[in-house]
Amino acid sequence: MFRATLHFQDGAALTLPVADGETVVEAALNAELPLRSDCMSGSCGSCIARCTAGEVSRVAMDQPIVDADEIAAGIYPTCLTRLRSDAHFELDYPLTPQPSPVGRQRGRLVRIDRLAATISRLIIEVEDPDNFQFQPGQYLRLRPPGLKVARAYSIASAPNALPMIELLIRHVPGGQVSGWLDSDAATAGAKLTLQGPLGGFALDDRAERSVFIVGGTGLAPALSMIRASGGKRPMLLCFGCSRREDLFLEDELRHLAATTTGLEVRIALMEGASGSVASGTAVALLAPEDIAGASHHLCGPPAMVDAARTVLRAAGIAPGHIRAERFAIGG
Amino acid sequence: MENEMAEKTALCEAASLAPGEMARFELDGEDPMLLINDEGEFRLIDDDCTHAIASLSEGRLEGQTIFCPLHGGSFNIRTGKACSLPCKQALRTYDVRVDDGTVYFLG
Numbered sequence: 001m002f003r004a005t006l007h008f009q010d011g012a013a014l015t016l017p018v019a020d021g022e023t024v025v026e027a028a029l030n031a032e033l034p035l036r037s038d039c040m041s042g043s044c045g046s047c048i049a050r051c052t053a054g055e056v057s058r059v060a061m062d063q064p065i066v067d068a069d070e071i072a073a074g075i076y077p078t079c080l081t082r083l084r085s086d087a088h089f090e091l092d093y094p095l096t097p098q099p100s101p102v103g104r105q106r107g108r109l110v111r112i113d114r115l116a117a118t119i120s121r122l123i124i125e126v127e128d129p130d131n132f133q134f135q136p137g138q139y140l141r142l143r144p145p146g147l148k149v150a151r152a153y154s155i156a157s158a159p160n161a162l163p164m165i166e167l168l169i170r171h172v173p174g175g176q177v178s179g180w181l182d183s184d185a186a187t188a189g190a191k192l193t194l195q196g197p198l199g200g201f202a203l204d205d206r207a208e209r210s211v212f213i214v215g216g217t218g219l220a221p222a223l224s225m226i227r228a229s230g231g232k233r234p235m236l237l238c239f240g241c242s243r244r245e246d247l248f249l250e251d252e253l254r255h256l257a258a259t260t261t262g263l264e265v266r267i268a269l270m271e272g273a274s275g276s277v278a279s280g281t282a283v284a285l286l287a288p289e290d291i292a293g294a295s296h297h298l299c300g301p302p303a304m305v306d307a308a309r310t311v312l313r314a315a316g317i318a319p320g321h322i323r324a325e326r327f328a329i330g331g
Numbered sequence: 332m333e334n335e336m337a338e339k340t341a342l343c344e345a346a347s348l349a350p351g352e353m354a355r356f357e358l359d360g361e362d363p364m365l366l367i368n369d370e371g372e373f374r375l376i377d378d379d380c381t382h383a384i385a386s387l388s389e390g391r392l393e394g395q396t397i398f399c400p401l402h403g404g405s406f407n408i409r410t411g412k413a414c415s416l417p418c419k420q421a422l423r424t425y426d427v428r429v430d431d432g433t434v435y436f437l438g
Contacts, residue, residue, distance in 0.1 A: 029417060030416070145385045148386045150383070193379075
C-alpha cells in the first residue's frame with residue numbers, strides 16, 4: 001500500500017492510498033476523490049497527470065495518447081499507472097471550483113445550425129443544470145434518440161450560459177451522430193441523453209497570456225475558455241481549418257475579438273486563404289513573441305496537435321506549458 | 332369490475348428467452364430496460380450502464396453478473412448493485428411477472 005499525492009493547478013493537494021495492483025484512477029474512484037477519468041484504458045486523455053516524484057509502473061500502450069517526450073517527462077494516463085513507492089502527481093486543473101460529478105442528464109435540442117458544409121452547431125438545454133456545472137474545456141457524451149451509442153463533444157459555451165450548452169459537431173461520413181444530424185429526427189424538441197461533465201482539459205492561468213492553437217471543431221473547448229474568461233486576461237486564438245468551405249464562425253470570432261478586452265483572433269486556411277485569413281497552419285500564425293511566456297492550449301485532430309506541439313517544443317517550450325485535448329476521429 | 336393490479340406491459344413470450352439470454356426493451360417514456368432469464372427467473376434492470384452511455388444488452392452475462400461492453404465494469408443482475416469499477420452507481424431494478432407464458436413489466 002502506497003500513497004499518491006495529487007497536486008492541483010490551484011496549489012491544493014490531496015493524498016490517497018493506492019493498494020498493490022490498483023491503478024491510481026481505481027484508488028481515486030474507491031476513495032471518491034476528484035481525479036478525472038473516463039475510458040479506463042488510456043485513450044481519452046482525461047486522467048493524464050505528470051508524475052513528479054516516486055516510482056511507478058505503467059501499462060504500455062500500442063498507440064499511446066502521449067508522445068515519447070511526454071512520457072519521458074512523466075506525463076501518462078493515471079488509469080494505466082500503479083505505484084511502486086509513494087508518489088506525487090501534478091494535475092492540469094484546479095481542485096476548486098470543482099465541476100459536478102459525472103452523471104447522466106437529459107437534454108432537449110433547442111436549435112441546430114449548419115455552420116459549414118461539415119459543421120453543425122447544436123444548442124441543447126440540459127434538464128438539471130445544477131448537476132451539470134462544468135469547467136471550461138470539458139466535454140460530454142451525447143446520445144441522440146434512437147441510437148445506442150454516444151459520442152464525445154467538447155462544450156463550446158461558457159458555464160454561465162447554462163442551462164443552455166453549445167456543441168460544435170463535425171459531420172463524419174457514415175458516422176452515427178452524423179446520420180442523425182442529416183435525418184428528420186434532428187429537430188428542435190428532440191430528447192437527448194447526455195453524460196458529463198468529463199475531462200481534465202482546463203485553462204492554464206499561470207502565465208501572462210493564454211494562447212489557443214486549434215483546428216476545426218477543436219475550437220470548441222477554446223471558445224468555452226475564452227467566453228468564460230470574459231476579457232479578464234490576455235488571450236490569443238489561432239484557429240485553422242482546411243479549406244474555405246470548412247471555415248465556420250469567422251464573423252462571430254472577429255466580433256468576439258472586437259468586443260473582448262485583451263483577445264486577439266487570427267485565422268488560417270490550408271487552401272483558399274484571402275484577405276484577413278492567412279494561408280497555412282494555425283501554429284504558423286504565432287510570432288516568436290507570442291510563444292515565450294505564454295501558456296499554450298492545443299485542440300484538434302491528432303496530426304494537427306502533434307505538429308503544433310513540435311513547433312512549440314522546437315521553440316523551447318517545456319511539456320508542462322503545453323496542454324492538449326486530442327480529438328479522435330469519430331464514427 | 333375494477334382491475335386492482337398495477338399497470339402491466341407485455342414485453343415478450345417467456346419461452347423466447349432461454350436461461351442466460353437477455354433482450355433489450357425501450358418503452359415509451361421509459362429509459363431502456365434489459366430483461367434477463369436468470370436460471371428460469373426473469374430479471375428486469377436498466378439497460379444503460381450507470382458509468383458511461385453504453386447498452387448492457389451488448390455486454391456479457393456470467394451467472395448473476397453483467398459486464399458492460401464499454402469499460403468492463405459490472406453489476407449484479409439481482410440487486411442492480413455495481414460489482415466492479417468503473418461502475419459505482421447501482422442500476423434500477425424493475426418488477427416483472429410471468430402470466431400465461433408472457434413476461435410483463437409492472438410499472
